Amino acid sequence: MTDKSLNISLPQGVRDMLPEEAEKARYVEETIVSVLEKNGFRRVITPLLEYIDVLSLGLGAELQDKIFKFVDPVSGKIIAIRPDITPQVARMVSTRMRDYPLPIKLYYNENILRCEEPRGGLPSELLQIGAEYIGEDSPDADAEVIATAVEAIKKVGVRDFKIDIGHIGFFKGILEDIKASKDIKKKIKDAVLIKDNSSLQEVLSSVREVRGDNAIKILSDLPSLFGDKGVIDKLKSQVKNETAIKALDDLASIINMLEKKKLKNYITIDLGEVRGFDYYTGVIFEGFTKGFGRAILKGGRYNNLLEKYGYPCPATGFAFNTENVIAAVK
Amino acid sequence: MTDKSLNISLPQGVRDMLPEEAEKARYVEETIVSVLEKNGFRRVITPLLEYIDVLSLGLGAELQDKIFKFVDPVSGKIIAIRPDITPQVARMVSTRMRDYPLPIKLYYNENILRCEEPRGGLPSELLQIGAEYIGEDSPDADAEVIATAVEAIKKVGVRDFKIDIGHIGFFKGILEDIKASKDIKKKIKDAVLIKDNSSLQEVLSSVREVRGDNAIKILSDLPSLFGDKGVIDKLKSQVKNETAIKALDDLASIINMLEKKKLKNYITIDLGEVRGFDYYTGVIFEGFTKGFGRAILKGGRYNNLLEKYGYPCPATGFAFNTENVIAAVK
Numbered sequence: 235m236t237d238k239s240l241n242i243s244l245p246q247g248v249r250d251m252l253p254e255e256a257e258k259a260r261y262v263e264e265t266i267v268s269v270l271e272k273n274g275f276r277r278v279i280t281p282l283l284e285y286i287d288v289l290s291l292g293l294g295a296e297l298q299d300k301i302f303k304f305v306d307p308v309s310g311k312i313i314a315i316r317p318d319i320t321p322q323v324a325r326m327v328s329t330r331m332r333d334y335p336l337p338i339k340l341y342y343n344e345n346i347l348r349c350e351e352p353r354g355g356l357p358s359e360l361l362q363i364g365a366e367y368i369g370e371d372s373p374d375a376d377a378e379v380i381a382t383a384v385e386a387i388k389k390v391g392v393r394d395f396k397i398d399i400g401h402i403g404f405f406k407g408i409l410e411d412i413k414a415s416k417d418i419k420k421k422i423k424d425a426v427l428i429k430d431n432s433s434l435q436e437v438l439s440s441v442r443e444v445r446g447d448n449a450i451k452i453l454s455d456l457p458s459l460f461g462d463k464g465v466i467d468k469l470k471s472q473v474k475n476e477t478a479i480k481a482l483d484d485l486a487s488i489i490n491m492l493e494k495k496k497l498k499n500y501i502t503i504d505l506g507e508v509r510g511f512d513y514y515t516g517v518i519f520e521g522f523t524k525g526f527g528r529a530i531l532k533g534g535r536y537n538n539l540l541e542k543y544g545y546p547c548p549a550t551g552f553a554f555n556t557e558n559v560i561a562a563v564k
Numbered sequence: 565m566t567d568k569s570l571n572i573s574l575p576q577g578v579r580d581m582l583p584e585e586a587e588k589a590r591y592v593e594e595t596i597v598s599v600l601e602k603n604g605f606r607r608v609i610t611p612l613l614e615y616i617d618v619l620s621l622g623l624g625a626e627l628q629d630k631i632f633k634f635v636d637p638v639s640g641k642i643i644a645i646r647p648d649i650t651p652q653v654a655r656m657v658s659t660r661m662r663d664y665p666l667p668i669k670l671y672y673n674e675n676i677l678r679c680e681e682p683r684g685g686l687p688s689e690l691l692q693i694g695a696e697y698i699g700e701d702s703p704d705a706d707a708e709v710i711a712t713a714v715e716a717i718k719k720v721g722v723r724d725f726k727i728d729i730g731h732i733g734f735f736k737g738i739l740e741d742i743k744a745s746k747d748i749k750k751k752i753k754d755a756v757l758i759k760d761n762s763s764l765q766e767v768l769s770s771v772r773e774v775r776g777d778n779a780i781k782i783l784s785d786l787p788s789l790f791g792d793k794g795v796i797d798k799l800k801s802q803v804k805n806e807t808a809i810k811a812l813d814d815l816a817s818i819i820n821m822l823e824k825k826k827l828k829n830y831i832t833i834d835l836g837e838v839r840g841f842d843y844y845t846g847v848i849f850e851g852f853t854k855g856f857g858r859a860i861l862k863g864g865r866y867n868n869l870l871e872k873y874g875y876p877c878p879a880t881g882f883a884f885n886t887e888n889v890i891a892a893v894k
Contacts, residue, residue, distance in 0.1 A: 241618075242618050242655060242658075242659050242873055242874070243615065243618065244611060244613075244614065244615070244618075245611075245613050245614065245615055245636065245639075245641075245643050246638075247613075248611035248612070248613050248614075249611060250608070250609070250610055250611060250652075250656045250660065251608060251609035251610075252608060252656070252660060252661065253606035253607060253608055253670065255609075256606070256607040256608045256609045257606060257607050259607070259609060260607050276583035276586070276587060277583060277586040277587050277589075277590050278580070278581060278582060278583055278586045279580070279581035279585075279586045279589060280580060280581075281574060281575075281578035281579060281580065281689055282578070282675055282677065282689045283574075283575050283577075283578050283677075283687060283689065284574065284575065284578075285573065285574070285575055288571075288572050288573065288574075304634060306575065306686065308576075308686055309575075311575075313575050313687075315645075322580075325572060326580045326582070328572070329572050330580065330582060331582065340583065345612055345675070347612065347613075356636065356638055357613060357643070359611055359612045359613065543572055544572070
């Protein structure tokens with residue numbers, strides 16, 4: 235039966251893990267999960283499949299295009315393979331956990347499937363370990379989840395990592411203070427998103443300020459608005475917009491709390507960071523290691539997500555890309 | 565946004581696990597995995613997706629109909645969501661682990677998707693923890709995997725369970741000794757499979773023996789050929805077919821080894837058991853608990869599976885249905 239013409243290949247975006255790598259994965263998973271449990275997060279398991287109209291309630295535009303989906307032949311409804319777990323947790327809490335005392339702290343360790351555009355929209359499996367802190371709208375809660383993420387990364391043994399911390403509200407607030415069409419504002423956002431400074435300067439040249447603040451200057455400076463706490467202090471003297479001020483205050487509180495926990499060396503402020511799924515409403519953050527291009531974790535505050543499933547309730551959280559963490563552990 | 569008309573339902577065959585259940589799942593998974601690791605099984609991770617022509621090489625007819633599949637728009641090839649992990653492990657070992665010293669002992673802890681016929685072929689997610697013992701064709705290896713399964717179940721805290729042990733070779737051997745068309749033999753197999761005694765007696769009434777053994781009597785007795793070692797002793801005096809004798813000898817060796825390990829109370833012999841995926845070639849077994857109808861584990865010897873991926877190599881193993889184990893832990 236040894237057929238030499240046998241083509242035993244795997245679909246793109248798909249991988250086996252042999253024992254050496256799978257055991258490293260187990261070590262990474264167990265270590266992260268033990269830190270999450272120690273910090274009071276409890277496990278949940280969500281289904282691989284969801285009706286797309288239910289799942290889509292909680293997905294940002296960015297992920298809508300990446301959903302792998304099929305028609306259920308019996309009901310005629312469209313079923314999706316989960317590309318993200320957070321909307322599933324939001325659904326679960328909103329529909330089945332309303333009698334749990336707040337805050338509710340949950341974690342998961344699952345596989346997801348996304349149709350990634352670089353590869354012609356082919357499905358690609360990712361492993362995620364995530365934590366969600368539901369029911370509290372405070373910098374304390376944000377600082378706690380970031381500190382938990384840092385604790386987990388350190389415990390796993392990843393060295394030389396940084397958490398880049400930004401805030402959706404800052405950019406949103408500054409944008410409020412300029413006079414420009416929706417279309418222009420989208421162009422500004424896109425330029426900031428991909429950190430295309432020359433496009434940003436070009437589109438800003440056609441824009442007028444509304445309130446005489448230096449909103450345009452701040453927008454134009456966005457790509458360079460990163461560093462330590464000094465960035466916040468400097469901006470606070472320039473910014474008049476309330477949403478933006480609230481964002482800076484939130485960020486300052488979060489940074490102070492993280493410094494108290496002696497995590498100063500692991501954090502960078504980056505106000506030019508606006509990437510992320512559309513469900514984020516406040517602080518956003520990403521973890522990177524030296525010499526490894528892809529993020530090992532992403533997270534942020536999403537105060538409007540549970541409401542979409544009928545339970546208005548603030549929340550914050552993050553997810554590790556398990557395979558990127560494994561790759562970052564040498 | 566609280567829309568009372570919002571229909572937040574889940575597809576059939578799909579479930580959430582809230583913390584109480586998910587934590588029980590974690591306890592069950594961790595306990596089973598720790599027993600597997602203690603016994604030298606090493607973790608592997610297989611992909612959610614496979615090309616169907618590759619996966620199908622190792623799937624029995626029973627599962628071929630249960631595969632959830634879709635056309636990859638780029639390559640035009642058909643991609644399957646795994647309904648079974650064992651063929652994936654066989655593929656992985658055959659193509660990427662040939663330089664590992666034998667035996668190779670592997671385990672996995674994954675989700676699978678099957679289109680289950682009772683529900684109109686809708687996809688249904690199952691969690692499986694499985695162990696594969698590759699590279700040794702001996703009753704020792706079979707006894708070792710069965711003993712490992714028993715150790716895991718006991719450690720999880722399941723009480724009042726039994727492992728039903730049968731052998732594909734016994735039934736196959738006895739069938740060799742009768743004169744009947746393929747079609748009739750299939751009818752016999754089907755009747756035994758669903759334990760339909762009256763159909764079995766009816767179809768057997770038209771069959772002749774070839775060698776003057778009492779093959780017809782043995783086939784007709786199949787549904788009652790269960791119990792302790794006495795069943796084997798009794799049959800050994802009646803059976804002449806070599807394949808069937810070899811099966812009884814294998815079984816006797818396995819049972820003796822399990823008795824030496826003081827596991828006698830957990831095992832039952834059931835030679836009328838012919839269910840299972842088509843890839844089994846030798847001993848087959850299933851674990852049941854008192855008062856819980858569904859099997860908590862299934863396994864057996866599959867000596868021809870790796871060969872289909874180009875690496876002739878015997879193997880034996882089993883898989884827990886994790887959710888059934890959880891349900892069996894009170």
